[in-house]
Amino acid sequence: MGGKTGDFEAVRQDIIKLLHQPEYDDGSAGPVLVRLAWHSAGTYDAETDTGGSNGAGMRYEAEGGDxxxxxxxxxxxxLEPVKSKHPWITYADLWTLAGVVAIKEMGGPEIPWLGGRTDYVDDSKLPPRGRLPDGAKGADHLRWIFYRMGFNDQEIVALSGAHNLGRCHSDRSGFEGQWVNNPTRFSNQYFRLxxxxxxxxxxxxNGVEQFVNYDEDSGTELMMLPTDIALTQDKAFIKYVELYARDKEAFFAAFTKVFAKLIELGITRDADGNITNSDNELGGYHA
Ligand code: ZEM
Structure with a gap:
């Protein structure tokens, strides 16, 4: 039952079907798929035009082992069963598409997505490790990391709103716990809390420092990373935290725009939406 080449709608439907994972975390593959999309793209460096979702470099140790x-x-x-069923789709497309499908299915906005990424990796353009943010740091670090990708302060705050979803695992990042009570529902709760x-x-x-709030009545503990709390301690950032906390629609609109921009970093298209990066001639659907 292979899918028809180019039938992204069929791929979307199969991603939707795999989101429900009763044995995994909070019962959904959604949050970790969103993180995959983000980390696949968040290696981008505007100055050298390296990194980004094109190429799906995380399949290889250099990037995947970061x-x-x-x-x-x-x-x-x-996502492997989806790739097996639709072998024509590139991993780079599949990972970014899975992120936008997961966000929508978890109650978030519909984020525009275009296909055509390649799985071709140019070894001379491999992003070095250390391009993704470190949750233990502060506002200066966030700016250093996200300005490099071409984002501004407002976009940094909007992107951080993805921490409405999912959780930290001590065996992955060293941090532990979830930001909001319902971590599989996309909302602006993170900013409100x-x-x-x-x-x-x-x-x-394990010696890792984070921020927590313990609610005695319900016995639940929620967490924030130092980088999350840094958003409330910076004059430029806190304006947007306040805006997104009081106006869910403003957050959804901003998140839609900024996530769409994230997954297009390093990709150039012609007026018809076809990717014009020279690397793509080497990869496309064949890699
Ligand atoms: Zn996260 N993120 N992130 N993030 N993230 C984690 C989990 C998730 C930072 C970070 O250090 C961490 C963005 C930005 C930033 C998601 C989406 C997005 C975790 C926990 C850490 C430590 C990992 C673990 O232990 O499993 C930092 C410092 C960021 C800088 C602002 C952006 C941008 C995101 C998407 C737009 C998501 C969905 C998760 C939850 C993953 C899961 O497995 O549940």
């Missing part, structure tokens, strides 16, 4: 990508093999394994709750620094058994 400690920042720990745990993302789960996401790639979830960030402002409305008291966040106290906690040192985990």
């Amino acid at each position: 400690p920042a990508n720990a745990g993302l093999q789960h996401a790639r394994v979830f 960030m402002l409305s709750m008291q966040w106290k620094k906690k040192t985990l058994k």
Whole structure:
């Protein structure tokens, strides 16, 4: 039952079907698929025009073995049956498409997505490790990382709103716990909790520091990374945290735009949407 070449709608439907994973985390593959899409694209460097989702370099040790990508093999394994059923789709397209499908299915906005990425990897353009953000750091680090990709302060805050989804795993990043009560529902709750709750620094058994709020009534503990809390301690960032906390529609609109931009980093297209990067002639659907 192979899918018809170019039938992205059929791929979307098969991604939707695999999201429900009762044995995994909070019952959904969605959050880790969103993280896969983000990490596949977030290696981009505007100055050298290297990294980005094109090429799906995370299949190889140089990028896949980056400690920042720990745990993302789960996401790639979830998608393997879809790739087997639709072998014509490139991994680079599949990973980014899975991210936008997961966001929509978890109640988030519909993010425009275009296909055509290649799986061709140019070894001379491999992104070095260390291009993804470190949750233990602060506002300067966020700017250093995201300005490099070509994002501004407003976009950094909007992108961070993805932490409405999923959780931290101590065996992946060292951090532990979830940001919001319902981590498989896309919303602006992350921003609301960030402002409305008291966040106290906690040192985990492994020595990692994060921020937590413990609610005695329900016995639940939620968490924030130091980089999340940094958004409330910076004059330029907090304006957008406040906006997205009070206006869910504004957050959804901003997130739609910025996530669409993220997954297009390093990709150039003609007026018809066809990718014009020279590498693509070497890869396309054949890689
Ligand atoms: Zn995350 N992220 N991220 N992120 N992220 C984690 C989990 C998830 C940072 C970060 O250090 C971490 C963005 C930005 C940033 C998601 C989406 C997006 C985890 C936990 C860490 C440590 C990993 C683990 O232990 O499994 C930092 C510092 C960021 C800088 C702003 C952006 C941008 C994202 C998408 C647009 C998602 C969905 C998760 C949850 C993954 C899961 O497995 O549940």
